[in-house]
Amino acid sequence: MDFKKYKTFQVVADTLNLTRAADMLGYTQPTITLQLQSLESELGVTLLDRVGKKTYLTPAGKVVKQYVDQIFALSDEMETELRKLEDPHGLLTVAAPEFYCTQYLSLIIHSYISENPKVKLQLFSCDSNDAMKKVAVGEADLAIIAGPCNSPQMETMPLGKEDLVLVTTRELFEQHDTRELLASYPFITYKTGSNIQRLVNECLQEYGITPDKYIECVSDETIKRTVMYHTGTALLGSALVEEELRKGTLAEIHRFPGKIETNMVILKKRADEQNIRSFSEIVQRIWKEWG
Structure with a gap:
C-alpha cells in the first residue's frame, strides 16, 4: 500500500482542485495526475470525474475517501500514542x-x-x-x-529501612519506670490488621511486653499527637519522631533498628x-x- 498515493487522493478529494492540491503537497500537477491514475489502476475503479472545469468524486471515490480518512485518522492516533510513551502526561x-x-x-x-x-x-x-x-x-x-x-x-x-522507636513524653518518662509506664498507660497504635501493626507486634514480643490497654488510630500523625498529650506510649518510625526526640518533647524508651522497610x-x-x-x-x- 503506497501511502503517498492515498494521501494525494485524500488532499485532492478534500479540495477538488488539482492546482490547489499540488500547492499543498508540493508536487507538480502532472505528478498528482500520475499518482491518481496509478491508484485507480491499482483499485480497478474511477475515483474522480471532471465536468467542465469542475472535479467530482465518483461513487467509488466517495467510498475510498471514507476509508482513506479513517486510515489516516488511525495513523495520527497511533503517532499520538507513541509520543505519549516518550512524553509522560x-x-x-x-x-x-x-x-x-x-x-x-x-x-x-x-x-x-x-x-x-x-x-x-x-x-x-x-x-x-x-x-x-x-x-x-x-x-x-x-x-x-x-x-x-x-x-x-x-x-x-x-x-x-527505618528504626521503630518506643516513645512517650519526657514528663511521663521521668515520672515512671518503664514497666510501670507500660502497665499504667495505654499503648497507642495502628488499627488492627494494618501492615505496620504486624511490625509493631513483633517488636512488642521482642521487648517482652503485652500492653493491656490499647488506643487504635488511623495515621502516624494522629498516634504521635495523642502521645504528645501525655496519653501513653507508642512505637513510631524514627523519621516521624526525630525532631521531637531532638527537642526533648518525646523520650526514647527503646529502639528497634531497621524494623520498617519502606x-x-x-x-x-x-x-x-x-x-x-x-x-x-x-x-x-x-x-x-x-x-
Whole structure:
C-alpha cells in the first residue's frame, strides 16, 4: 500500500482542485495526475470525474475517501500514542500513608512535576494496606508503603529501612519506670490488621511486653499527637519522631533498628507504563539521596 498515493487522493478529494492540491503537497500537477491514475489502476475503479472545469468524486471515490480518512485518522492516533510513551502526561495517582505524603512525597512531587509538566498528580493519603488495595484494583497507579508486600501481582522496589522507636513524653518518662509506664498507660497504635501493626507486634514480643490497654488510630500523625498529650506510649518510625526526640518533647524508651522497610509497589503488568516508570525512577533516585 503506497501511502503517498492515498494521501494525494485524500488532499485532492478534500479540495477538488488539482492546482490547489499540488500547492499543498508540493508536487507538480502532472505528478498528482500520475499518482491518481496509478491508484485507480491499482483499485480497478474511477475515483474522480471532471465536468467542465469542475472535479467530482465518483461513487467509488466517495467510498475510498471514507476509508482513506479513517486510515489516516488511525495513523495520527497511533503517532499520538507513541509520543505519549516518550512524553509522560495525563493523570498519575499515588497512594501512601500520611507521613510519607507530608514528609517525602511533597518534595518528590515538586521535582517530578518540574521534569514532567504535562502529568497531573493525585495523592491519596491512606494506610499501607489500603494503598496496596488501591493499586491492585486500579484506583492508584503505585503506592509507597511501610512493610512488606507479598502479593504475586505486585512488583516491589525497596526504598530504605527505618528504626521503630518506643516513645512517650519526657514528663511521663521521668515520672515512671518503664514497666510501670507500660502497665499504667495505654499503648497507642495502628488499627488492627494494618501492615505496620504486624511490625509493631513483633517488636512488642521482642521487648517482652503485652500492653493491656490499647488506643487504635488511623495515621502516624494522629498516634504521635495523642502521645504528645501525655496519653501513653507508642512505637513510631524514627523519621516521624526525630525532631521531637531532638527537642526533648518525646523520650526514647527503646529502639528497634531497621524494623520498617519502606517499599514502592506497582502492578507487574503496568511496570512499563511511561508515567509509572518515570515516577518510580525519580522516587528511587531521591530516596537514595536521602538514604
